[in-house]
Amino acid sequence: MTPEEQVERLKQFRVELGAIEHSVSDDYLEQFLIARSWNIAGAKDQLLKTFEWRKTNDVDHHPVATLENKLPVLYAVRGYQSIPDSNLEALPGVSESVLRINKYMGGACLHKTDREGCPIYIERLGYHKAKDIAKHATVEEVQGYHVGCNEFLHRVVMKDCSKAAGRHINRETVIFDCTNMGWSQLHMPALYFIRAIADCDQKYYPETLNKFFLVNAPGAFVYVWKIVKAWLDPGTIAKIQIIGSDFKEPLLKQIAPENLPAFLGGECTCEHMDGGCVPSQVLKNAKPLEPQAHNENVPTAYNTEIMKNAKTSDVVRGPTFY
Template sequence: MVIARTDEQKAQAIAELRSHLKGYPPVNDQEGALKQLLSTFEWRKENGIDMYPVATKSNGLPVLYPIRGYLSMPDQNLIAAPGVAESVLRIYRHMVEEIFHYHVGCNEFLHRVIMRDCSKMAGKVINRETVIFDCTGMSWQQFHMPAIQLIRTISDVDQKYYPETLNKLYLVNAPGAFVYVWKIIKGWLDPGTIDKIQILGSDYQGKLLEQIPPENLPSFLGGKCTCNHIPGGCVPSQVLKNVPINIPGDANHKVPTAYNSDIMEKGKTCEDIRGPYRIGSD
């Protein structure tokens, strides 16, 4: 949608954008930042990203990953509910090619729904995430070349089309093998992204608690949160077998997108399916 604006409205929009950027480092390469922003908008338009469905309380779509502690969505796990594509249920158990669509679907839900809730609770704009990746039990088997290439694809999408949405990424209990993999991955990342990543061994609790209040950090990572009111606790895992295995049925179609094709099609015309907020829209 294109909306004509007066000079006064444009100036107000710029002022609002600047207010949202308070606390961020100054942009030294303004030309590069503008190019990245325009590239993001073009990518979203060409791929119909604004039309991606996201789960909300009103539309009743099942979530694509477990969530805890938000205002507009009840605590819940990913289940093999009707409408979830079969690929999502496989991705949740294994690393497969469909992860690209799953990742975009999860990102859209995060920024349109979860970040909106976080901003309400914090009383300020929240648009960046802190990620903790626990490497416990990982070995060379998980670092085979197809998996590394998928990591490259995901990091490329995030850097180009979801810029400045990462606050911190902590890799805890990192095995010795990861040192060699990190040398490969590091070459794909923007220097600004590399600065946000910390690789930690088993002595990580102090670093995490510097960033995250103990009541929001799972107890097995050194915090006080247990989420014992819902199966699987803070981190339901089919690998750890603390939740039932999701078995795809007839209602979970074999398509590469995150939701069944009929739901993806509805997203093109139904505002409720797309959720209350769309990135880059007026």
């Protein structure tokens, strides 16, 4: 489809939508059109379902950490203007379930930007204690945590990246580091968590992926990939690059060395932060997070009172950010 035809399709989409409850940017509508291969009826159906899901779960008002409200972050953050470099900590307001899930995670961080200005999310998948996550957390808790992270990413970090790049940024680049991955990760209940997360992203946050690198993938990964691939949209699969130990060159093509952690072939070490670029309790490079009495046992990312009261109005479908 030519760019002119795409503009025309976007206009038709607006006409087809008619009067809707929310104002939406062209960029946001385009995400739904691309996800549905520019089919207007399909895009409309997905958009209306997203509105419904956001309303039912009050996602528009999900609290997000900002410089002003000083809410604690839900995962490690490095290299953005609008939020100081931070780690997840057992601070008042963070739910106990978030801390419990992190205890078994190999490490995760939203770490600087790629050469296109998109934020980079790094997860040390190979160090996940997959069986423990499945044993000690529920799908509802993992989803609650994921939605909290997504809202922060889209409302705070994407906005920051858009300002820095001088253009609308609504996609993230993801690196899953499979170093240390073995047969223990081939655990079906744990893979169902990946399914729930992929399902949520593909339905309600369409076309928000820029590039996806799976690096240092061992032979065993072929079996995991066969299972996971069946749960993904063709558009998502097309963006995924599975790379073995020769990951340095493809990563540096996408990411400047100063923005890429040294363990992935770059130059960054984030020495100023506990845990460096990607803090990990499993790798014990950061202090352990012990839940306190002020960390409530709820399936949401923050305590109930914060979920109710720390509402923010800046939603993802809003006007272009820069």
